[in-house]
Amino acid sequence: MSIICSPDARVEYSNIVADAGIKTLNTCDCNDACYKCLQHFRNQMYHDILNRFEAMDLLAQLQGSIYKEHEIPAQVKNFTKSHPAEKTESIAEEKFLSVLGAHGFSMPTNVQYRVELNNGNYTVADFAWAKKRILIYVDGTSSNLHGNPQTALQDTRKRTMLKMQGWNVIEISYQALDDEQALALKLEELNIYLSI
Ligand SMILES: [Zn+2]
Structure with a gap:
């Protein structure tokens, strides 16, 4: 139109x-x-x-030179991820970045950062400050409550291995992004890792 x-x-x-x-x-x-x-x-x-x-x-x-030529569809974001849970994941990641910005944090140096595990497996963190050995996992869904228990167990194993390999791992749930107190604790943790 x-x-x-x-x-x-x-x-x-x-x-x-x-x-x-x-x-x-x-x-x-x-x-x-x-x-x-x-x-x-x-x-x-x-x-x-x-x-x-x-x-x-x-x-x-x-001013005065812009005019409306056609309707722009309401959806401006073009998600490459199509599964609803993954869509929530993307929104959560965007939200995390804007929270960081709003609180004056430096932006992560790495996005979708892959780390090899000692057992031959690997994991991909949503964000990382690789030189500071900080990994961030933003979970779109609360895997502990509603997700696949098998996947949750695998995630726990992987993240425990990461910690043993000297990585500082922060997991932030989508719910925590809306919970001021929970968020403050996560940001405090991040602040400590970043200042080391
Ligand atoms: Zn400004």
């Missing part, structure tokens, strides 16, 4: 977009850019060139 707006609607629409952007950028309190305004884990390769004041200038220039 293609919708070409009338000139009036076009201006109105562009103002909504640009005004909202400018407002967000203007109310931030950082120097150039931070995780509250422009920065995100996914654009970390551009972090040193992001600047909220330049972004505001750009948005101001765009």
